[in-house]
Amino acid sequence: MNDQDSKPHHGDVVADPPRGFxxxxxxxxxxxxxxxxxxxxxxxxxxxxxNWVDGFVRPFVPVDYRPETYLPFPVPGSGLVVAFVALTLLGFLTANLIGRTLVDLGERVLGRMPVVRAIYRGLKQVFETLFSGSGSSFRKVGLVEFPSPGMWSIVLISQPPSVEIEAKLPGQDEHISVFLPCAPNPTTGFFFYVPKSKVILIDMTAEDAATLIMSAGVVQPGSDPQKKIAALAETVLAAKAANEPESAFSRHRVKAPDKAPDKVDQA
Structure with a gap:
């Protein structure tokens, strides 16, 4: 067998050596x-x-009604169960006439306190907006051209501006308020008003948008869970490889082109 047949030809890529243990x-x-x-x-x-809910609710529960009073070990989640039952009962009572009357009375009392009034009204509007089943704030996802032309960012669409703010905004276009979450922490970001015509609605839930932002685009909406894990693993390995110096064994070695034979003059 000719030794030249076993040698790599011009342009052949030599495979990487086997990786170590x-x-x-x-x-x-x-x-x-x-x-x-x-x-x-x-x-x-x-x-x-x-544990945080248990520590907050346990002082309000009498000692005789605590599970650890009759058991040699504490039961985690007991305070969470008590809080769930209490909030459900509160919602049931509030839906009735007597409950609404008591709530209105409490709001009137809080409305007469100068500092507490502003805090209570602001928090009430936020909770009603976020947890209302009929609300539309932060349930629609869109794209806006930000921070520069040609660059697009994911935003959560909120409510239209108030009459006072709408009157001060330049132009005649209808505006909408949006929240632009930052990666990888979507709880922080930018809030601004943008013309409604500049927002591109996309078919994506707020949960998928938050996942996309937290993963910095690694986990795409609708992808297979196994593919998500593989994508995360590849990202970690790529980041690890980028921080390591490139060695001669990790590069593809290409055989140098053979020297062209001398030209033979024809007789």
């Missing part, structure tokens, strides 16, 4: 971290919220 361990560790990280953080935040 530690490189495989590192990749497996990063992939496991990507899979387990969101689950661990979700459980941690849920556990923190349950």
């Amino acid at each position: 530690m490189a495989r361990v590192r990749n497996y560790f990063l992939t496991g971290l990507v899979v387990a990280g969101p689950v661990a953080i979700t459980f941690y935040l849920t556990w923190w919220f349950v």
Whole structure:
């Protein structure tokens, strides 16, 4: 067999050498971290919220009605159950005539307090807007050209401006208020008024938009969960590789072109 047949031809790409054991361990560790990280953080935040509600509600529950009084260990979530039952009962009573009368009386009392009045009215409007089943604030998602021409950002559409603000806005176009969340923390961002004609509505839920922003575009709406995990893993590996210096073994080696044979003069 000719030795030249086993040599790579001109332009052939030489495959990378097999990766070492530690490189495989590192990749497996990063992939496991990507899979387990969101689950661990979700459980941690849920556990923190349950304990926070328990610590807030437990002082209002008599000692004789606490589960730990009869059990040798505390029961997490008991305060959350009490809070859920209490809020549900409050909503049921508020829907009746007597409950509405008591709520109106309490609002009149709060309305006479100079500082508390402004805080209460603002918080009430926010809660009614966010948790009302018939409200439309932050339930529609759109695109606006921001921060410069040719660059588009995802926004959550809120309410139209008030009459006073609409009268001061320049132009005759109808305006709409939008909230532009920042990545990776969508709870912070920019609030501004923009002409309604400049907003492009997109078929996306607010939850999908928040996921897209928190993942910085890695997790796309409607994608398969396994593809989401694979995309996150590839992002971590790409970021890790970008921070490491490139070695000669990690580059594709291309065989140098052979020297052209000397031209033979024809007899």
